[in-house]
Amino acid sequence: MGEPDPKTPRERYRAQVRAEIKEHAWEQIAAAGVPALSLNAVAKQMGVSGPALYRYFAGRDELITELIRDAYQSLADTFRAAFAAGADVGGLAHALREWALEDPQRYFLIYGTPVPGYHAPEDTVRVSDQIMTTLLDACAALTPDGPATPLDAHLEEHRDWADGHPAPPATLHRALAFWTRLHGVLSLELAGHFSGMGIDPALLFAAELDDLLTQRA
Structure with a gap:
């Protein structure tokens, strides 16, 4: 921002x-x-x-907060631009990976280990909500199948993180699955954990994405 x-x-x-x-x-x-x-x-x-x-x-924490706002806003803008250009969930996933690879330190500032002694103010959460809102909009275009799960029932009652988005629990479930699994691959890749395994992180990311797209969640 x-x-x-x-x-x-x-x-x-x-x-x-x-x-x-x-x-x-x-x-x-x-x-x-x-x-x-x-x-x-x-x-x-x-x-x-x-x-x-x-x-x-005013101090180090205010500077960190500004960097966090900038990072969240950058990803939110990236998602909105991709979605407005016609990107589906898969397109958003690849936009996320490209954004993360472009600047790993920016990625880890908002999705890495919390900074000791630092507590982000509430307004940074509001910026991050913009990212999830776009992902939920994209997931709403997918038709979930299969019976409801215990997590679906849980999400029906615990949806504050969706910032008022009207998505049904199955869509919330799918968005969470995308967010957690793809961030898992990205975090390991950016931290260098695949370097000694002979694994192509891009292929692993694509395989996880394909799996998510062909399953309910």
């Missing part, structure tokens, strides 16, 4: 500095991981004092 459209020279300068701070933050994350992220280290890279950056971000 980008900065609001700046109107004045001061606002444009502020947006530019914040963007530069985030760029250096991503470099730090790629080099040493999110727990090592430091505003003072970013300031050193930019050639300014540490306190100077606190005019743009």
